[in-house]
Amino acid sequence: MKKVTILSSLLLTITLSVSHAWSKDIVQDAQSLKGDNKAYIRADGLACYFCAYGLERFFRRSGKVAAYDMDMKKGVVEIIFIKGKPLMLVGELHQIVYDAGYTPRETTYELVGQLEKSEGKYLFHPDGTEQSFPFKSLSILTTDPKKLIGKTVTLKTKAEKYKENSMLLDPVSFTAKN
Amino acid sequence: MKIILLFAYLIISCSGTAFAHAPVFMLAPEAPGKGAFDLHTSLTHSRKGDERYTEAELEFTYGISRDFAVGFEAPFAREEHYEEGEEQSVIQGIANPKAFLQWRFWDRDTLGAKYSSALRLGSTVPVGDKSVARDKPTLMAGMAYGMESLKWYYFIDARYQYNTEDNNSKPGDKFFADIAIGLRPRLGALEDTDTVFFLELNYMNEQYARTRDVNNPNSGGDFLFISPEILISPSNRVMIRAGTQIPIYQETNGVQEPKDITYKLVVELRY
Numbered sequence: 001m002k003k004v005t006i007l008s009s010l011l012l013t014i015t016l017s018v019s020h021a022w023s024k025d026i027v028q029d030a031q032s033l034k035g036d037n038k039a040y041i042r043a044d045g046l047a048c049y050f051c052a053y054g055l056e057r058f059f060r061r062s063g064k065v066a067a068y069d070m071d072m073k074k075g076v077v078e079i080i081f082i083k084g085k086p087l088m089l090v091g092e093l094h095q096i097v098y099d100a101g102y103t104p105r106e107t108t109y110e111l112v113g114q115l116e117k118s119e120g121k122y123l124f125h126p127d128g129t130e131q132s133f134p135f136k137s138l139s140i141l142t143t144d145p146k147k148l149i150g151k152t153v154t155l156k157t158k159a160e161k162y163k164e165n166s167m168l169l170d171p172v173s174f175t176a177k178n
Numbered sequence: 179m180k181i182i183l184l185f186a187y188l189i190i191s192c193s194g195t196a197f198a199h200a201p202v203f204m205l206a207p208e209a210p211g212k213g214a215f216d217l218h219t220s221l222t223h224s225r226k227g228d229e230r231y232t233e234a235e236l237e238f239t240y241g242i243s244r245d246f247a248v249g250f251e252a253p254f255a256r257e258e259h260y261e262e263g264e265e266q267s268v269i270q271g272i273a274n275p276k277a278f279l280q281w282r283f284w285d286r287d288t289l290g291a292k293y294s295s296a297l298r299l300g301s302t303v304p305v306g307d308k309s310v311a312r313d314k315p316t317l318m319a320g321m322a323y324g325m326e327s328l329k330w331y332y333f334i335d336a337r338y339q340y341n342t343e344d345n346n347s348k349p350g351d352k353f354f355a356d357i358a359i360g361l362r363p364r365l366g367a368l369e370d371t372d373t374v375f376f377l378e379l380n381y382m383n384e385q386y387a388r389t390r391d392v393n394n395p396n397s398g399g400d401f402l403f404i405s406p407e408i409l410i411s412p413s414n415r416v417m418i419r420a421g422t423q424i425p426i427y428q429e430t431n432g433v434q435e436p437k438d439i440t441y442k443l444v445v446e447l448r449y
Contacts, residue, residue, distance in 0.1 A: 024368050024414075045287030047326040048199055049368055049414040053448045054211030054241075056414065070368050072328055075289045099212035099244050103287035 023069035023080065026060050034066045035083035036112035036154075037126050039090075042075050042105040043097045052077075054100030062096075064088050075105075084128045087111075090159040090167045108172070111155045115148045124155055124169055134162065136170040152177040201376045202407045202421030202442050204356035205322040205335040207296035209282040210448070214241040220444040224423075227435025230258040233273065245282040251275060255310040271307030274315070276300060291327035298322070298337075314344040320354075331360030331374065343388075350385035350398045360409075371412045378405035380423065386431065396432030401425060403440075417446040 027033055046052050052070060055077060059065035065088070067080045077097075081087055087109070088096075094104035113126040122145050123132040138145055154175040162168035200206030210216050218237040223230070232255070239249040256270035278300035285294035300318040304311065320337030339352040358378040366372060380403040386393035407421035423440040430436065 042289075043287075044289055045285070045292040047290060047292055047328055048362075048374075048411070049372055050411040050417050050448070051199065051208070051326070053414045054214050057211075057214065057449075072290060072365055101209055101211045101244055101282075101285075102292075 023067045023078065024056070025067045026056060027066050027082065030066045033082045035081050035085075035128050036110075037081045037087055037128070038110045039079045039081070039088065039093060039107060040110070041077050041079070041093050041097060041107045043077055043102040044075055044105055045102040046070065046072060046075050046077075048072075052100070052102075055096060055102075058096040058100060062088060062092075086129050086131055087126060089161075089165070091161045094161075106158065107160075108156065108158050109169075111157065112152065112177070113155070114150060114152060115145060117146075117149060124157075127152070131166075133159075133167055133169050136160070136168045138171065140171045141174060148174065148176065199326055199331060199360065199374055199409055199417075200419075201333055201356070201358040201360070201378050201405070202419050202444060203378055203380055203403075203405050203423050203440075204333065204354070204358060205296070205298055205320050205337060206333050207282055207285075207294040207322040207324050208326075209245050209247050209280065209296070210239055210241040212241050212244050214247075215239070215449040216446055217449070218444055218446045220442060222440065222442045224440035225438035227438075228260045229435075230260075232256045232258075245285070247280045249278045249280070251277070253306075257310060269309045271310045274302035274304050274306035274311040276302050278318075291325060293323075293325050295321070295323045312341075312344050312349075314342040316341050328365050329362055331358070331362075331376070333358045333360075346390045348388045350387045352385070353383045355381045358405075369413065371410065373411075374409040376405075376407040376409065376421070378407065378421070378423075379403070380405060394432075396434055399428065399430035399434070401429075401437060402427035415448045417444075417448075419444040419446070 049070065056068065059068055059079065064082055064085045065079055066082045069078045079088070090107045093107055097104040111124065111126045113124055116123045116125050116132060122135055122138060124135065125132045154177060156172045158170040158172060159167045160170070200208055216239040218239070220235045220237065222233045233253050235251050235253040237249055237251040239247050241247050252275050253273040255273040256268065259267045278298055280296055280298045282294050282296040285292060298320045302316045304313050304315050317340045318337060320335055322333060322335035324333035325331065334357045337354040341349045341351055356378055358376050360374050360376040362372070362374045382401045384398040387397040388394065403423045404426050405421050405423040407419065410418045420443045425437050428436050
Protein backbone atom coordinates (compact mmCIF):
# COMPACT_ATOMS: atom_id res chain seq x y z
CA MET A 1 0.00 0.00 0.00
CA LYS A 2 2.88 2.30 0.93
CA LYS A 3 4.54 1.59 -2.44
CA VAL A 4 1.33 2.40 -4.29
CA THR A 5 0.99 5.70 -2.37
CA ILE A 6 4.59 6.70 -3.17
CA LEU A 7 4.13 5.80 -6.83
CA SER A 8 0.82 7.68 -7.05
CA SER A 9 2.38 10.77 -5.43
CA LEU A 10 5.29 10.65 -7.86
CA LEU A 11 3.02 10.37 -10.88
CA LEU A 12 0.75 13.17 -9.60
CA THR A 13 3.73 15.46 -8.99
CA ILE A 14 5.00 14.88 -12.51
CA THR A 15 1.53 15.43 -13.95
CA LEU A 16 1.09 18.74 -12.16
CA SER A 17 4.58 20.07 -12.88
CA VAL A 18 3.48 21.61 -16.13
CA SER A 19 5.90 23.92 -17.85
CA HIS A 20 4.95 26.17 -20.73
CA ALA A 21 6.94 27.65 -23.57
CA TRP A 22 6.06 28.89 -27.02
CA SER A 23 9.04 27.38 -28.76
CA LYS A 24 11.81 25.07 -27.75
CA ASP A 25 15.40 26.28 -28.02
CA ILE A 26 17.70 23.50 -29.17
CA VAL A 27 21.05 25.30 -29.21
CA GLN A 28 22.89 27.06 -26.45
CA ASP A 29 22.41 30.82 -26.43
CA ALA A 30 19.48 30.40 -28.81
CA GLN A 31 18.07 33.86 -28.09
CA SER A 32 21.09 35.57 -29.67
CA LEU A 33 21.37 33.00 -32.48
CA LYS A 34 17.77 33.10 -33.67
CA GLY A 35 17.52 34.68 -37.08
CA ASP A 36 14.53 36.18 -38.85
CA ASN A 37 14.18 33.30 -41.28
CA LYS A 38 11.62 30.61 -40.48
CA ALA A 39 10.04 27.61 -42.14
CA TYR A 40 6.65 26.03 -41.53
CA ILE A 41 6.11 22.46 -42.59
CA ARG A 42 2.90 20.51 -42.27
CA ALA A 43 3.57 16.95 -41.19
CA ASP A 44 0.69 14.51 -41.27
CA GLY A 45 0.74 11.74 -38.68
CA LEU A 46 2.02 13.92 -35.83
CA ALA A 47 0.00 12.89 -32.80
CA CYS A 48 2.19 13.57 -29.78
CA TYR A 49 5.24 15.60 -28.83
CA PHE A 50 7.15 12.59 -27.50
CA CYS A 51 6.70 10.70 -30.76
CA ALA A 52 7.86 13.80 -32.64
CA TYR A 53 11.17 14.00 -30.80
CA GLY A 54 12.63 12.34 -33.89
CA LEU A 55 12.22 15.66 -35.69
CA GLU A 56 14.06 17.54 -32.96
CA ARG A 57 16.97 15.10 -33.18
CA PHE A 58 17.40 15.82 -36.90
CA PHE A 59 17.11 19.58 -36.30
CA ARG A 60 19.86 19.41 -33.68
CA ARG A 61 22.06 17.34 -35.97
CA SER A 62 21.68 19.79 -38.86
CA GLY A 63 23.33 22.64 -36.92
CA LYS A 64 21.04 25.08 -38.74
CA VAL A 65 18.05 25.28 -36.37
CA ALA A 66 17.95 27.46 -33.25
CA ALA A 67 14.44 26.63 -32.04
CA TYR A 68 11.24 24.97 -33.13
CA ASP A 69 7.62 24.66 -32.13
CA MET A 70 4.67 22.52 -33.09
CA ASP A 71 1.01 23.31 -33.54
CA MET A 72 -0.37 19.81 -33.24
CA LYS A 73 -3.93 20.77 -34.17
CA LYS A 74 -2.74 22.24 -37.47
CA GLY A 75 -0.01 19.61 -37.85
CA VAL A 76 2.52 22.39 -38.45
CA VAL A 77 6.14 22.46 -37.29
CA GLU A 78 7.69 25.94 -37.05
CA ILE A 79 11.47 26.06 -37.51
CA ILE A 80 13.56 29.10 -36.57
CA PHE A 81 16.92 29.08 -38.33
CA ILE A 82 20.25 30.12 -36.86
CA LYS A 83 21.49 33.53 -38.00
CA GLY A 84 24.33 33.26 -40.50
CA LYS A 85 23.74 29.59 -41.34
CA PRO A 86 22.30 28.36 -44.64
CA LEU A 87 18.59 27.61 -44.68
CA MET A 88 17.37 24.03 -44.69
CA LEU A 89 15.83 23.53 -48.09
CA VAL A 90 12.38 22.15 -48.65
CA GLY A 91 13.85 18.83 -49.82
CA GLU A 92 15.88 18.45 -46.61
CA LEU A 93 12.85 19.26 -44.46
CA HIS A 94 10.71 16.72 -46.29
CA GLN A 95 13.40 14.05 -45.87
CA ILE A 96 13.63 14.75 -42.12
CA VAL A 97 9.87 14.53 -41.67
CA TYR A 98 9.79 11.27 -43.65
CA ASP A 99 12.73 9.69 -41.78
CA ALA A 100 11.14 10.61 -38.46
CA GLY A 101 8.08 8.59 -39.51
CA TYR A 102 5.63 11.19 -40.80
CA THR A 103 4.33 12.44 -44.13
CA PRO A 104 5.53 15.87 -45.30
CA ARG A 105 2.95 18.17 -46.87
CA GLU A 106 2.94 21.92 -47.68
CA THR A 107 6.02 23.89 -46.72
CA THR A 108 6.17 27.63 -46.42
CA TYR A 109 8.97 30.02 -45.46
CA GLU A 110 8.99 33.45 -43.88
CA LEU A 111 12.21 35.06 -45.06
CA VAL A 112 13.80 38.45 -44.61
CA GLY A 113 16.14 39.49 -47.41
CA GLN A 114 16.53 41.23 -50.74
CA LEU A 115 15.30 40.79 -54.27
CA GLU A 116 18.13 40.43 -56.79
CA LYS A 117 18.34 40.12 -60.54
CA SER A 118 20.81 37.77 -62.12
CA GLU A 119 21.00 36.72 -65.78
CA GLY A 120 17.60 38.28 -66.39
CA LYS A 121 15.90 36.34 -63.59
CA TYR A 122 14.70 37.60 -60.24
CA LEU A 123 16.10 35.81 -57.20
CA PHE A 124 15.54 36.14 -53.47
CA HIS A 125 18.56 36.35 -51.17
CA PRO A 126 17.71 35.67 -47.49
CA ASP A 127 19.75 37.76 -45.06
CA GLY A 128 22.60 36.02 -43.28
CA THR A 129 22.94 33.29 -45.89
CA GLU A 130 24.87 32.89 -49.10
CA GLN A 131 21.85 31.38 -50.80
CA SER A 132 19.61 32.85 -53.50
CA PHE A 133 16.44 31.20 -54.75
CA PRO A 134 14.49 31.64 -58.00
CA PHE A 135 10.77 32.37 -58.14
CA LYS A 136 8.14 30.19 -59.69
CA SER A 137 6.07 33.32 -60.29
CA LEU A 138 6.01 36.95 -59.23
CA SER A 139 2.40 37.54 -60.24
CA ILE A 140 1.51 38.36 -56.63
CA LEU A 141 3.43 41.64 -56.93
CA THR A 142 1.33 44.68 -57.81
CA THR A 143 4.40 46.85 -58.26
CA ASP A 144 7.33 46.50 -60.62
CA PRO A 145 9.82 44.05 -59.03
CA LYS A 146 12.67 46.33 -60.12
CA LYS A 147 11.53 48.84 -57.47
CA LEU A 148 12.12 46.27 -54.72
CA ILE A 149 15.69 45.44 -55.74
CA GLY A 150 18.10 46.30 -52.92
CA LYS A 151 15.32 46.89 -50.38
CA THR A 152 14.88 44.63 -47.39
CA VAL A 153 11.59 42.78 -47.63
CA THR A 154 9.78 40.11 -45.66
CA LEU A 155 8.68 37.36 -47.99
CA LYS A 156 6.08 34.78 -47.15
CA THR A 157 6.34 32.02 -49.69
CA LYS A 158 5.46 28.48 -50.52
CA ALA A 159 8.43 26.41 -51.63
CA GLU A 160 9.01 23.37 -53.75
CA LYS A 161 12.08 21.31 -54.61
CA TYR A 162 14.18 22.71 -57.46
CA LYS A 163 17.33 21.12 -58.86
CA GLU A 164 19.91 19.57 -56.51
CA ASN A 165 20.55 22.32 -53.98
CA SER A 166 17.83 24.86 -54.41
CA MET A 167 14.13 25.50 -54.11
CA LEU A 168 11.55 27.36 -56.13
CA LEU A 169 9.68 30.12 -54.31
CA ASP A 170 6.00 30.80 -54.92
CA PRO A 171 5.35 34.04 -53.00
CA VAL A 172 2.23 34.59 -50.93
CA SER A 173 3.14 38.13 -49.82
CA PHE A 174 5.91 40.72 -49.90
CA THR A 175 6.23 43.33 -47.19
CA ALA A 176 8.84 46.05 -47.61
CA LYS A 177 10.77 46.97 -44.48
CA ASN A 178 11.76 50.56 -43.75
CA MET B 179 32.61 -16.30 -34.29
CA LYS B 180 30.39 -16.60 -31.25
CA ILE B 181 29.91 -12.84 -31.21
CA ILE B 182 28.93 -12.83 -34.89
CA LEU B 183 26.47 -15.65 -34.32
CA LEU B 184 25.02 -13.88 -31.30
CA PHE B 185 24.66 -10.65 -33.25
CA ALA B 186 23.00 -12.44 -36.17
CA TYR B 187 20.70 -14.11 -33.71
CA LEU B 188 19.74 -10.78 -32.18
CA ILE B 189 19.00 -9.28 -35.54
CA ILE B 190 16.65 -12.02 -36.62
CA SER B 191 14.94 -12.53 -33.31
CA CYS B 192 12.78 -10.62 -30.67
CA SER B 193 10.16 -10.19 -27.62
CA GLY B 194 7.57 -7.97 -25.95
CA THR B 195 7.78 -4.32 -24.80
CA ALA B 196 7.08 -1.15 -26.67
CA PHE B 197 7.63 2.38 -27.93
CA ALA B 198 6.33 5.79 -27.01
CA HIS B 199 2.56 5.80 -26.52
CA ALA B 200 2.37 2.05 -26.59
CA PRO B 201 0.17 0.34 -24.01
CA VAL B 202 2.13 -1.32 -21.22
CA PHE B 203 1.18 -4.99 -21.64
CA MET B 204 0.86 -5.37 -25.41
CA LEU B 205 2.48 -4.57 -28.72
CA ALA B 206 2.00 -1.35 -30.60
CA PRO B 207 2.81 -0.82 -34.28
CA GLU B 208 5.20 2.04 -33.67
CA ALA B 209 8.69 2.79 -34.94
CA PRO B 210 11.01 5.29 -33.26
CA GLY B 211 12.27 6.74 -36.57
CA LYS B 212 15.55 6.58 -38.44
CA GLY B 213 18.56 6.85 -36.15
CA ALA B 214 16.45 7.13 -32.98
CA PHE B 215 17.85 5.48 -29.91
CA ASP B 216 15.50 4.68 -27.01
CA LEU B 217 16.42 3.44 -23.60
CA HIS B 218 13.66 1.77 -21.56
CA THR B 219 13.90 0.71 -17.97
CA SER B 220 11.01 -1.39 -16.74
CA LEU B 221 10.02 -3.04 -13.51
CA THR B 222 7.40 -5.81 -13.46
CA HIS B 223 6.04 -7.43 -10.34
CA SER B 224 3.50 -10.28 -10.32
CA ARG B 225 2.13 -12.83 -7.87
CA LYS B 226 0.68 -16.30 -8.19
CA GLY B 227 -0.22 -18.16 -5.03
CA ASP B 228 2.88 -18.35 -2.84
CA GLU B 229 5.17 -17.06 -5.56
CA ARG B 230 6.25 -13.55 -6.29
CA TYR B 231 8.12 -12.70 -9.45
CA THR B 232 9.94 -9.42 -10.06
CA GLU B 233 11.76 -8.52 -13.23
CA ALA B 234 13.80 -5.39 -13.94
CA GLU B 235 14.67 -4.89 -17.58
CA LEU B 236 16.88 -2.54 -19.50
CA GLU B 237 15.88 -2.27 -23.14
CA PHE B 238 17.68 -0.53 -26.00
CA THR B 239 15.82 0.19 -29.20
CA TYR B 240 17.41 1.59 -32.34
CA GLY B 241 15.62 2.83 -35.45
CA ILE B 242 17.52 1.37 -38.41
CA SER B 243 15.22 3.18 -40.81
CA ARG B 244 11.91 4.97 -40.73
CA ASP B 245 10.02 1.69 -40.32
CA PHE B 246 12.56 -0.85 -38.97
CA ALA B 247 13.70 -1.04 -35.38
CA VAL B 248 15.84 -3.52 -33.52
CA GLY B 249 15.95 -3.89 -29.78
CA PHE B 250 17.71 -5.73 -27.05
CA GLU B 251 16.51 -6.34 -23.49
CA ALA B 252 18.65 -7.35 -20.54
CA PRO B 253 16.44 -8.60 -17.69
CA PHE B 254 17.24 -9.17 -14.07
CA ALA B 255 14.80 -11.63 -12.46
CA ARG B 256 13.98 -12.39 -8.85
CA GLU B 257 11.65 -15.20 -7.75
CA GLU B 258 10.41 -15.46 -4.20
CA HIS B 259 8.57 -18.48 -2.79
CA TYR B 260 6.61 -18.47 0.45
CA GLU B 261 5.25 -21.64 2.03
CA GLU B 262 3.41 -21.76 5.32
CA GLY B 263 5.71 -22.89 8.13
CA GLU B 264 8.76 -22.67 5.90
CA GLU B 265 11.32 -19.97 5.29
CA GLN B 266 11.07 -17.73 2.28
CA SER B 267 13.23 -18.96 -0.59
CA VAL B 268 14.62 -16.56 -3.14
CA ILE B 269 16.39 -17.14 -6.42
CA GLN B 270 17.62 -14.30 -8.54
CA GLY B 271 19.94 -13.57 -11.40
CA ILE B 272 20.25 -12.32 -14.95
CA ALA B 273 17.50 -13.92 -17.01
CA ASN B 274 17.83 -14.67 -20.69
CA PRO B 275 18.26 -11.49 -22.71
CA LYS B 276 15.69 -10.82 -25.39
CA ALA B 277 16.14 -9.37 -28.83
CA PHE B 278 13.58 -8.25 -31.36
CA LEU B 279 13.04 -6.83 -34.79
CA GLN B 280 9.99 -4.71 -35.49
CA TRP B 281 8.85 -3.74 -38.97
CA ARG B 282 6.10 -1.23 -39.53
CA PHE B 283 4.95 -2.58 -42.88
CA TRP B 284 2.03 -0.23 -43.41
CA ASP B 285 1.14 3.26 -42.26
CA ARG B 286 -1.21 6.05 -43.29
CA ASP B 287 -0.87 9.59 -42.04
CA THR B 288 -3.61 12.18 -41.81
CA LEU B 289 -3.74 15.53 -40.05
CA GLY B 290 -3.23 14.76 -36.36
CA ALA B 291 -3.53 10.98 -36.70
CA LYS B 292 -1.47 7.97 -37.66
CA TYR B 293 -2.74 4.49 -38.61
CA SER B 294 -0.17 1.72 -38.79
CA SER B 295 0.52 -1.99 -38.69
CA ALA B 296 3.69 -3.75 -37.63
CA LEU B 297 5.19 -7.17 -37.35
CA ARG B 298 7.47 -8.15 -34.50
CA LEU B 299 9.74 -11.17 -34.26
CA GLY B 300 11.69 -11.90 -31.14
CA SER B 301 13.55 -14.42 -29.13
CA THR B 302 15.29 -14.92 -25.87
CA VAL B 303 18.97 -15.74 -26.06
CA PRO B 304 19.77 -18.62 -23.67
CA VAL B 305 22.86 -17.16 -22.04
CA GLY B 306 21.28 -16.09 -18.74
CA ASP B 307 21.86 -17.34 -15.22
CA LYS B 308 20.51 -20.91 -15.19
CA SER B 309 18.87 -20.46 -11.78
CA VAL B 310 16.28 -18.16 -13.37
CA ALA B 311 16.75 -18.72 -17.10
CA ARG B 312 15.86 -21.56 -19.45
CA ASP B 313 18.58 -23.31 -21.43
CA LYS B 314 16.77 -22.96 -24.74
CA PRO B 315 15.28 -19.95 -26.50
CA THR B 316 11.69 -18.78 -26.40
CA LEU B 317 10.47 -17.42 -29.72
CA MET B 318 7.76 -14.85 -30.28
CA ALA B 319 5.93 -13.54 -33.32
CA GLY B 320 3.30 -10.86 -33.17
CA MET B 321 1.38 -8.41 -35.25
CA ALA B 322 -0.23 -5.15 -34.20
CA TYR B 323 -2.52 -2.54 -35.72
CA GLY B 324 -3.36 0.80 -34.21
CA MET B 325 -4.38 4.41 -34.47
CA GLU B 326 -2.86 7.33 -32.61
CA SER B 327 -4.45 10.76 -32.68
CA LEU B 328 -4.42 13.96 -30.68
CA LYS B 329 -7.36 12.77 -28.56
CA TRP B 330 -7.88 9.03 -28.97
CA TYR B 331 -5.75 5.93 -29.34
CA TYR B 332 -6.65 2.36 -30.10
CA PHE B 333 -4.51 -0.74 -30.64
CA ILE B 334 -5.09 -4.42 -31.27
CA ASP B 335 -2.52 -7.17 -31.42
CA ALA B 336 -2.04 -10.93 -31.53
CA ARG B 337 1.13 -12.72 -30.41
CA TYR B 338 2.33 -16.29 -30.21
CA GLN B 339 5.07 -17.38 -27.82
CA TYR B 340 6.74 -20.66 -28.68
CA ASN B 341 8.86 -22.35 -26.02
CA THR B 342 11.47 -24.74 -27.34
CA GLU B 343 12.07 -28.00 -25.47
CA ASP B 344 14.68 -27.82 -22.75
CA ASN B 345 15.99 -31.09 -21.21
CA ASN B 346 12.80 -33.00 -22.15
CA SER B 347 10.71 -30.27 -20.57
CA LYS B 348 8.63 -27.75 -22.47
CA PRO B 349 6.60 -24.95 -20.86
CA GLY B 350 3.24 -24.40 -22.55
CA ASP B 351 3.17 -22.16 -25.60
CA LYS B 352 1.13 -18.99 -25.17
CA PHE B 353 -1.23 -17.11 -27.43
CA PHE B 354 -2.07 -13.51 -26.61
CA ALA B 355 -4.72 -11.23 -28.08
CA ASP B 356 -5.07 -7.70 -26.78
CA ILE B 357 -7.10 -4.60 -27.38
CA ALA B 358 -6.54 -1.16 -25.91
CA ILE B 359 -8.19 2.23 -26.01
CA GLY B 360 -6.49 5.44 -24.93
CA LEU B 361 -7.57 8.99 -24.22
CA ARG B 362 -5.57 12.21 -23.95
CA PRO B 363 -7.76 14.48 -21.79
CA ARG B 364 -5.88 17.66 -22.69
CA LEU B 365 -3.49 18.53 -25.50
CA GLY B 366 -0.90 20.99 -24.24
CA ALA B 367 1.99 22.83 -25.88
CA LEU B 368 5.38 21.44 -26.92
CA GLU B 369 7.00 21.55 -23.50
CA ASP B 370 3.91 20.82 -21.41
CA THR B 371 3.52 17.58 -19.53
CA ASP B 372 1.47 15.19 -21.65
CA THR B 373 -0.79 12.57 -20.08
CA VAL B 374 -2.65 9.71 -21.77
CA PHE B 375 -4.85 7.11 -20.06
CA PHE B 376 -5.17 3.60 -21.46
CA LEU B 377 -7.40 0.66 -20.75
CA GLU B 378 -6.31 -2.72 -22.09
CA LEU B 379 -8.20 -6.00 -22.31
CA ASN B 380 -5.73 -8.90 -22.50
CA TYR B 381 -6.53 -12.50 -23.41
CA MET B 382 -4.00 -15.29 -22.92
CA ASN B 383 -4.28 -18.96 -23.79
CA GLU B 384 -1.57 -21.13 -22.26
CA GLN B 385 -1.15 -24.70 -23.49
CA TYR B 386 -0.22 -27.67 -21.33
CA ALA B 387 3.37 -27.84 -20.20
CA ARG B 388 5.00 -31.12 -21.32
CA THR B 389 7.62 -33.37 -19.79
CA ARG B 390 8.95 -36.25 -21.90
CA ASP B 391 6.03 -35.68 -24.31
CA VAL B 392 3.46 -36.05 -21.54
CA ASN B 393 1.11 -33.20 -20.73
CA ASN B 394 1.12 -31.81 -17.22
CA PRO B 395 -2.63 -31.86 -16.37
CA ASN B 396 -2.16 -29.03 -13.87
CA SER B 397 -0.90 -26.49 -16.33
CA GLY B 398 -2.26 -24.08 -18.91
CA GLY B 399 -5.64 -22.51 -19.32
CA ASP B 400 -7.44 -19.42 -20.52
CA PHE B 401 -7.04 -16.03 -18.88
CA LEU B 402 -8.59 -12.62 -19.31
CA PHE B 403 -7.17 -9.46 -17.76
CA ILE B 404 -8.12 -5.82 -17.63
CA SER B 405 -5.31 -3.29 -17.42
CA PRO B 406 -5.75 0.38 -16.52
CA GLU B 407 -2.68 2.48 -17.33
CA ILE B 408 -1.30 5.99 -17.28
CA LEU B 409 1.36 7.37 -19.64
CA ILE B 410 3.04 10.60 -18.61
CA SER B 411 5.54 12.52 -20.69
CA PRO B 412 7.05 15.34 -18.60
CA SER B 413 9.15 16.44 -21.58
CA ASN B 414 9.29 15.28 -25.18
CA ARG B 415 12.31 13.07 -24.42
CA VAL B 416 10.93 11.22 -21.41
CA MET B 417 7.96 8.88 -21.07
CA ILE B 418 6.75 7.17 -17.91
CA ARG B 419 4.25 4.32 -18.34
CA ALA B 420 2.60 2.58 -15.43
CA GLY B 421 -0.04 -0.13 -15.52
CA THR B 422 -1.77 -2.76 -13.47
CA GLN B 423 -2.97 -6.02 -15.01
CA ILE B 424 -5.92 -7.44 -13.12
CA PRO B 425 -7.22 -10.97 -13.81
CA ILE B 426 -10.98 -10.99 -14.42
CA TYR B 427 -11.46 -14.53 -15.75
CA GLN B 428 -9.34 -17.66 -15.27
CA GLU B 429 -10.19 -21.12 -16.60
CA THR B 430 -7.19 -23.16 -15.52
CA ASN B 431 -6.54 -26.83 -16.27
CA GLY B 432 -6.39 -29.20 -13.28
CA VAL B 433 -5.32 -27.76 -9.95
CA GLN B 434 -3.40 -24.50 -10.11
CA GLU B 435 -2.94 -21.38 -8.06
CA PRO B 436 -4.78 -18.49 -9.72
CA LYS B 437 -2.81 -15.61 -11.21
CA ASP B 438 -2.80 -12.40 -9.22
CA ILE B 439 -2.31 -8.75 -10.15
CA THR B 440 0.77 -7.71 -12.16
CA TYR B 441 2.26 -4.23 -11.84
CA LYS B 442 4.53 -2.69 -14.44
CA LEU B 443 6.42 0.60 -14.55
CA VAL B 444 8.42 1.71 -17.59
CA VAL B 445 10.62 4.78 -17.91
CA GLU B 446 11.69 5.57 -21.44
CA LEU B 447 14.32 8.06 -22.56
CA ARG B 448 14.80 9.06 -26.17
CA TYR B 449 18.14 10.08 -27.67
